[in-house]
Amino acid sequence: MIVTRFAPSPTGYLHIGGLRTALYSYLWAKKNGGKFLLRIEDTDLKRNSLEAAKAIEEAFRWVGLKQDGDIYYQSKRMNVYKEHIQKLLNEGKAYYCYMSKDELDALREEQMKAKQRPRYDGRYRDFTGTPPSGVEPVVRIKTPISETITFSDGIKGEISVKTDEVMDDFIIARSDGTPTYNFVVAVDDHYMGITDVIRGDDHLSNTPKQIVVYKAFGWDLPKFYHVPMILNPQGKKLSKRDGAMDVMEYKKEGYLPEVLLNFLVRLGWSHGDQEIFTMDEMLEFFDPKDINKSASAYNAEKLLWLNAEFIKNMSYVRFEKELIYFGLDLKNVDKKEVLIDALRERAKTLKEFSQKAGAILERPASYEAKAVKKFLKANAKEVAKEFVNYLNGYKEDLDIPADYEKLIVGFLEQYNLKLKDIAQIIRIAIVGSAVSPSIYDIMCIIGKDELEIRVNNLIQFMEKRDEQN
Numbered sequence: 426m427i428v429t430r431f432a433p434s435p436t437g438y439l440h441i442g443g444l445r446t447a448l449y450s451y452l453w454a455k456k457n458g459g460k461f462l463l464r465i466e467d468t469d470l471k472r473n474s475l476e477a478a479k480a481i482e483e484a485f486r487w488v489g490l491k492q493d494g495d496i497y498y499q500s501k502r503m504n505v506y507k508e509h510i511q512k513l514l515n516e517g518k519a520y521y522c523y524m525s526k527d528e529l530d531a532l533r534e535e536q537m538k539a540k541q542r543p544r545y546d547g548r549y550r551d552f553t554g555t556p557p558s559g560v561e562p563v564v565r566i567k568t569p570i571s572e573t574i575t576f577s578d579g580i581k582g583e584i585s586v587k588t589d590e591v592m593d594d595f596i597i598a599r600s601d602g603t604p605t606y607n608f609v610v611a612v613d614d615h616y617m618g619i620t621d622v623i624r625g626d627d628h629l630s631n632t633p634k635q636i637v638v639y640k641a642f643g644w645d646l647p648k649f650y651h652v653p654m655i656l657n658p659q660g661k662k663l664s665k666r667d668g669a670m671d672v673m674e675y676k677k678e679g680y681l682p683e684v685l686l687n688f689l690v691r692l693g694w695s696h697g698d699q700e701i702f703t704m705d706e707m708l709e710f711f712d713p714k715d716i717n718k719s720a721s722a723y724n725a726e727k728l729l730w731l732n733a734e735f736i737k738n739m740s741y742v743r744f745e746k747e748l749i750y751f752g753l754d755l756k757n758v759d760k761k762e763v764l765i766d767a768l769r770e771r772a773k774t775l776k777e778f779s780q781k782a783g784a785i786l787e788r789p790a791s792y793e794a795k796a797v798k799k800f801l802k803a804n805a806k807e808v809a810k811e812f813v814n815y816l817n818g819y820k821e822d823l824d825i826p827a828d829y830e831k832l833i834v835g836f837l838e839q840y841n842l843k844l845k846d847i848a849q850i851i852r853i854a855i856v857g858s859a860v861s862p863s864i865y866d867i868m869c870i871i872g873k874d875e876l877e878i879r880v881n882n883l884i885q886f887m888e889k890r891d892e893q894n
């Protein structure tokens with residue numbers, strides 16, 4: 426069975442790069458009927474917070490990648506790590522090192538002067554004497570000397586490193602007894618039964634160290650997949666300037682979770698030219714061996730385009746559900762389907778949708794000066810009054826947008842006017858500006874009574890304006 430995991434360090438929020446590796450891990454496990462586990466790497470008590478862990482869990486809930494079983498917290502597994510450090514000490518595979526900070530600094534300086542790579546020189550590796558007093562020792566693992574560590578990475582191919590060149594006897598427990606990163610990752614991946622480790626290639630240099638830990642315990646290695654980073658369009662490290670980093674920012678900006686997943690799955694992986702995938706299709710087609718070997722570029726326009734595509738096809742029920750987050754409750758909106766259809770092609774995000782919908786559903790607090798100047802000329806007040814009269818006397822059904830179109834046609838005929846004489850008046854009356862969806866749609870959305878109120882409000886506004894002139 427394939428078991429994968431995502432193992433974020435809760436130092437802040439869930440990063441979109443992290444979400445991408447989480448998605449890959451999720452897809453790979455689920456497609457094979459395996460398990461996807463979530464482990465919060467919160468051993469560094471100074472840098473991690475409970476709040477950050479909660480934020481990561483919230484982001485996971487939003488995107489709907491549900492882990493199997495309970496979440497693992499490294500902070501709750503300290504005893505396991507301590508036991509394993511002791512085991513290696515007992516077996517002579519790890520040892521106490523009593524070097525003081527000053528001694529380490531002096532060693533480093535010497536090595537730098539001699540143009541050597543700074544590394545611990547192994548001076549306590551076979552130490553049997555009396556330890557110096559006053560030094561709380563660290564625990565170092567015995568890294569094999571002059572060995573080549575080779576592993577096959579599912580994306581990068583075969584990777585070989587010489588232990589002497591890239592490693593030393595690295596610390597597995599600090600002087601206060603707390604275990605270090607590479608040690609706990611290996612221990613956890615083993616006990617969680619992880620078969621496939623999919624993670625960012627910024628961790629590539631950690632893998633040989635973790636392999637040293639695996640070998641010290643005689644454990645089988647998982648398969649590794651190191652995924653290239655996401656870069657900005659200029660080929661540099663992605664930063665806040667290039668787009669949001671925090672997954673929950675995308676929610677606030679009005680992106681749909683499945684859009685983010687679609688966008689991320691394609692950043693570094695492809696299935697022909699297909700851009701839009703259902704979860705079932707992602708599960709069917711995804712294979713980590715098809716992940717690109719080179720870094721991929723973040724493309725904000727593409728994300729926006731994808732979101733717009735999904736919004737165009739979204740169900741009414743889903744709209745109603747999603748818009749609540751943006752403070753828009755459509756429960757009592759009579760013509761919500763007309764509203765949704767009028768705006769779904771015009772809004773690329775739910776945030777934009779809710780702003781545009783709000784502009785129709787709420788009476789305008791003011792009228793845009795430019796539109797007033799351009800469209801509300803001297804005769805506009807008269808036209809608006811004639812329209813209110815006509816509306817008052819209108820006895821036909823006003824139910825769907827086409828009914829309002831008939832109303833307008835009748836009005837224009839009776840007063841011998843053109844559509845342009847009334848269209849912008851109606852727009853400004855309803856939304857406060859000259860930009861809106863079709864006037865028949867927006868009239869229908871607010872209904873006959875509200876239409877009359879809004880046109881009357883605009884008439885009052887024009888009257889005041891004309892008095893002042």
Ligand code: GLU
Binds near residue numbers: 433466610623624625
């Ligand atoms: N905790 C690490 C991180 O947040 C990931 C460790 C791993 O995937 O092995 O980058």
